[in-house]
Amino acid sequence: MPRQVDHNQRRRQIAEAVWRLATRGGLEDVTLRQVAAEAKVSARLLQYYFGTRDQLLLGALEILNADAEQRARERLAALGQTPSMQALVRGVLLELLPLDEERRNRHLVYIAYFIPFLVDPALAKVAREAPHALEDLVAGLIMQGQELGEVSRDIDAAAEAAFLVAGAEGIQTTVLLGQRTPEDAVALIDHQLTRIFTATPRN
Amino acid sequence: MPRQVDHNQRRRQIAEAVWRLATRGGLEDVTLRQVAAEAKVSARLLQYYFGTRDQLLLGALEILNADAEQRARERLAALGQTPSMQALVRGVLLELLPLDEERRNRHLVYIAYFIPFLVDPALAKVAREAPHALEDLVAGLIMQGQELGEVSRDIDAAAEAAFLVAGAEGIQTTVLLGQRTPEDAVALIDHQLTRIFTATPRN
DNA sequence: GGTGTTATGGTTCGATCGCACCACAAAACG
DNA sequence: CGTTTTGTGGTGCGATCGAACCATAACACC
Secondary structure (H helix, E strand, O other): OOOOOOHHHHHHHHHHHHHHHHHHHHHHHOHHHHHHHHHHHHHHHHHHOOHHHHHHHHHHHHHHHHHHHHHHHHHHOOOOOOHHHHHHHHHHHHHHOOOOOHHHHHHHHHHHHHHHHHOOHHHHHHHHHHHHHHHHHHHHHHHHHHHHHOOOOOHHHHHHHHHHHHHHHHHHHHHHOOOOOOHHHHHHHHHHHHHHHOOOOOO | OOOOOOOHHHHHHHHHHHHHHHHHHHHHHHHHHHHHHHHOOOOHHHHHHHHHHHHHHHHHHHHHHHHHHHHHHHHHHHOOOOOOHHHHHHHHHHHOOOOOOOHHHHHHHHHHHHHHHHHHHHHHHHHHHHHHHHHHHHEEEEEEEEHHHOOOOOHHHHHHHHHHHHHHHHHHHHHHHOOOHHHHHHHHHHHHHHOOOOOOOOO
């Protein structure tokens, strides 16, 4: 029956099984047999599409990252043509929070991968760039806010951006553990945002 | 040769082996045989002192938590008899940062345990209390700072405390990944502290 | 319509896993 | 001094792991 199948779709189907297992029981539960059963394919297919187990884990992560990036872009685009800098920063930070099943699972997968990130050089390279890019993005938005008069000149954009991103990441953890509701998490973010974005746009 | 051995020391010796393996390769590398080899005891001893593998993981975590608590108390006591509220909050937050090998490894162990925390009810109970207690502690210190005039009355103590703890936790992650130096991490914390603790003590 | 390539299922192997079980040495106790 | 308790090593079992291997059905191409 072959040759009419969409390889990307197959890889995605398998990758999603990896995510589900990783969020459910950590990386140690991501065995070839379990993935095969979860994805409802034969174990042989995993080898065919990804090769070894390490390559499977890496491949599944890359697909996840590509997904996350696209979804973030979509959500930011949904803010409209001329959003305020505050709304943009808010959108970026909220992307880090486990506000829906998709984002929750994504962060669980990242946590499951964390230790390998520190050890395996191949994985480390994948992780190195993203977070710093986020900080720079937020810092740039705050500085634009200063240009537009939405943010006081007294604010240290870089320092505040770094702490905002770090804070969102930390809050994410508490939400995952059930120590805080998503609503409280958003409220904490907004509390900091209203502190930083005090001035009214000069326009 | 038995009966003159210190059980607590033996358990600690084994627990330390668990930590080392967990920080090195995640929980999936913490097998009974590996732990036995790392702790330089026979595999049989693990069963004798901890029982099943799950109990071993849980026991090792409890020892780690007890350690962390005692070390934190020591470090806070080292601040002197009448430290300022700002210094106390700083001490608490810095405890969350991987500033030395001990704290770095401790946080790596926590990350390795994170997924099981969400799944296994026995582990979940252990984790549930600690972080919230930290937030309450910091919030209390900030409110004391308001009483003493170190902190403006306009500050929302609870919200700031939550964001400080979350921020410290998020910064910890970036330091572990090598994206930020420990010095930068401390500087970010201090930047927020000097914002909150503006007023001079009324004496 | 053969022929080669692509996609898939099934099976097997050696290693390793958690854990139960057995043997025994040293101390404690009567 | 004998017996019980406590601490330790070794070994074996059933299950499962990752990965290699074999077979073959469906399509592409000529």
